[in-house]
Amino acid sequence: MTGMADVKHFDEAAALAAVELLFWRRGIASTGIQDIVAATGLSRSSLYNAFGGKDELYAAAVRRYLDERSRPMFDRIVADGRGLAAVTAFFDRLLRLRCVGEFAGWGCLVSNANADNPPDAALSLLAEHHAALKAAFLAALEVAESNQELRAGVEPNGAAELLTLLAYAVNLRSRSGASRAQLETAVTAAVSALAA
Amino acid sequence: MTGMADVKHFDEAAALAAVELLFWRRGIASTGIQDIVAATGLSRSSLYNAFGGKDELYAAAVRRYLDERSRPMFDRIVADGRGLAAVTAFFDRLLRLRCVGEFAGWGCLVSNANADNPPDAALSLLAEHHAALKAAFLAALEVAESNQELRAGVEPNGAAELLTLLAYAVNLRSRSGASRAQLETAVTAAVSALAA
DNA sequence: TTGTTCTTGGATCGTTCGTTCCAAGATAAG
DNA sequence: CTTATCTTGGAACGAACGATCCAAGAACAA
Numbered sequence: 546m547t548g549m550a551d552v553k554h555f556d557e558a559a560a561l562a563a564v565e566l567l568f569w570r571r572g573i574a575s576t577g578i579q580d581i582v583a584a585t586g587l588s589r590s591s592l593y594n595a596f597g598g599k600d601e602l603y604a605a606a607v608r609r610y611l612d613e614r615s616r617p618m619f620d621r622i623v624a625d626g627r628g629l630a631a632v633t634a635f636f637d638r639l640l641r642l643r644c645v646g647e648f649a650g651w652g653c654l655v656s657n658a659n660a661d662n663p664p665d666a667a668l669s670l671l672a673e674h675h676a677a678l679k680a681a682f683l684a685a686l687e688v689a690e691s692n693q694e695l696r697a698g699v700e701p702n703g704a705a706e707l708l709t710l711l712a713y714a715v716n717l718r719s720r721s722g723a724s725r726a727q728l729e730t731a732v733t734a735a736v737s738a739l740a741a
Numbered sequence: 742m743t744g745m746a747d748v749k750h751f752d753e754a755a756a757l758a759a760v761e762l763l764f765w766r767r768g769i770a771s772t773g774i775q776d777i778v779a780a781t782g783l784s785r786s787s788l789y790n791a792f793g794g795k796d797e798l799y800a801a802a803v804r805r806y807l808d809e810r811s812r813p814m815f816d817r818i819v820a821d822g823r824g825l826a827a828v829t830a831f832f833d834r835l836l837r838l839r840c841v842g843e844f845a846g847w848g849c850l851v852s853n854a855n856a857d858n859p860p861d862a863a864l865s866l867l868a869e870h871h872a873a874l875k876a877a878f879l880a881a882l883e884v885a886e887s888n889q890e891l892r893a894g895v896e897p898n899g900a901a902e903l904l905t906l907l908a909y910a911v912n913l914r915s916r917s918g919a920s921r922a923q924l925e926t927a928v929t930a931a932v933s934a935l936a937a
Numbered sequence: 938t939t940g941t942t943c944t945t946g947g948a949t950c951g952t953t954c955g956t957t958c959c960a961a962g963a964t965a966a967g
Numbered sequence: 968c969t970t971a972t973c974t975t976g977g978a979a980c981g982a983a984c985g986a987t988c989c990a991a992g993a994a995c996a997a
Contacts, residue, residue, distance in 0.1 A: 548941025549995045558918065574770030575858050578985060588946050589986080599985065612935045659917045660848065660856035662771050676967095696892075696934070703930030710927045714906035715911055721855045721867045731906045733900030738892070738934035746973035747964045774955060784976050785956080795955065 557595055560585045565606040569654040572661050573603045600664035607667045610654040611674055619681040627690030629740055632682065632708060636732045639712060643719035644728070652720035656713050679709040686739075696741045704739050710733055744888040753791055756781045765850040768857050769799045796860035797855040803863045807870055815877040824885030825936055828904060829879065832928045835908060839915035840924070848916035852909050875905040882935075892937045900935050907931055 552632040563585045567576050578599060582589060596602040618635065625631030642648060658667060682705035689695050695704075715728050759781045763772050774795060778785060792798040814831065822826030838844060851870040854863060878901035885891050891900075911924050 548939085548943095548997080550941080550943035551945085551992080551994045553944070554993080559993075572770065572856070572858060574768070577983070579983075588944095590945055590947085590988090594944070607791070650936040651764075656913065657856040659913045660768070662768060663917075668917070675914070675919070699934060700930060703926045704934070705929040706923065707907070707934070709932040710910035710914065710924075711903070711906055714910040717852065717855045717909055718906065719914055721864070723788075723871070727902065728906075730899045731902035734903040735898060735931075738895060738900070738903070738931075745967095745971075747962085747975085748973080750963080750974065773953070775953075784974095786958090786975055786977085788972070789956075875953050 553591075553595070555585075555587060555591060560592075560595070561605055561609055562585060564602060565609050565654070568603055568606045569610065569648075569657075570651050572657060573599075573663070574661060600666055603664060604666035604670070607654060607658060607663075607670045611670055611677075615653075615655065615674055616677065619677050622681040623684045625685065626688060628685060628692045629694045630735065631685040631688070633736055636712070636715070636729075636736075639715060640719075640725050640728055640732070643716060644725040650720060650722065653713075653716035656716035657720070659713070660717075675709060675713075678712060679705050682708045689739075694741055695739060699739050708735065745886045749787075749791070751781075751783060756783055756788075756791070757765060757801055757805055759851070760798060761805050762798055764802045765806065765844075765853075766847050768828075768853060769795075769859070771859060790852040796862055799860060800862035800866065803850060803854060803859075803866045807866055807873075811849075811851065811870055811871065815873050821881065822884060823931065824881060824888045825890045827881040827884070829932055832908070832911070832925075832932075834922055836915075836921050836928070839912060840921040846916060846918065849909075849912035852912035853916070855909070856913075861911060871905060871909075874908060875901050878904045890937055891935060895935050904931065 562580055565586055567580055571580075578592070581587075581592065581602070585592070592602070596605055610687065618638065621638075622631050622635050625634060627634075643650075643652065653672060660669055663671065683701055684703040686695065686704050686708075690699075690701055695701070711731065715732070718728065757764065760777055763776055763780055768778075771815070774788070776848065777783075777788065777798070781788070786796065792801055814834065817834075818831050820825050821830060823824065823830075839846075851867060855867055859867065879897055882891065882900050882904075883896040886895075886897055891897070915924065
């Protein structure tokens, strides 16, 4: 070997971040390669060379969303350590994120993917997302249980599953203009139904 | 006026029923006019003449789904009259519908529409669907309250909002292969958290 | 600088998209 | 039967789709 290759002329991580936003806002089916070319400023060649086809690019965007956006939120639930207050704090942040600011009305990329027809490459990420959120809630609920914050008879595992589904529904409905107050009503009802 | 027009050569309601199934299973973005032509056996002319463009056809399918599939389920909650048992019975039917049989893994057409980018013509139907389900739950919960089935401090309005979101999440996750047992765990936790 | 290899821009591929159009067919009042 | 009006099949439209291809450009070893 006498010569060596060119290196990438762009920041792959920055490009993926831009792609993530596109898929998050408009979904996989409504986002065209041309939209991605326009948003990233890259050429088709660079995109296909770096990421493969559209399905793999979408899977990479979901992976990024899960790792960079969902996981930190989930980790905060566990790190919080206050039991039920950690759950309440999570939903406060979630509702703010979903209903005001830059991403208001976007829902959650992963929640949305459940309703789209995600490519096979992304399917396992949906289960991973659900499992990670449930595990975080479960950790908080077990703290709550040992703090005697839970009503007698409340089963942490079932309650964690319930809170997980509630978060999914908050994500889903926030995309169609459900008001923050309305969503908050349900969250309050859930937490207070679990509390002692 | 001396002559009169031809009449339709096909059953409009039957065609719409077929279109509803397509949009339900694959979503609006992944369903092409060609798919609809193939499934109904109609020509493009007949479709556009009878329903207008794709967006209006989708809105008509959502309307049909809401009236013919959702409403009867909601009405059964109200007609049941047993209070909390009516809620449990609803979720039993829902889980069976979503997880086994002809429509297993399809989720709910209206729930799915929340994540897609529904055309303007269909947007108000999403709010109508949510409001109708919540009203049905509220009716059942008020019966439950007067039967003293509810735990002290449970607010029927908030609980109805919670159950509505739970149903949406069940619909959503059933589309991505969530197991019936897992979904049932959350439903059981919710109902038992509300019960006295 | 030369040689080799990878990356890049951009034209282009065939397909499918939603929609429109028109001639032919069907219907019923006159 | 004539005539007016609507419906129908099917070709065709321009635009957008995801994907591929290739010559030109860029980078590094020798």
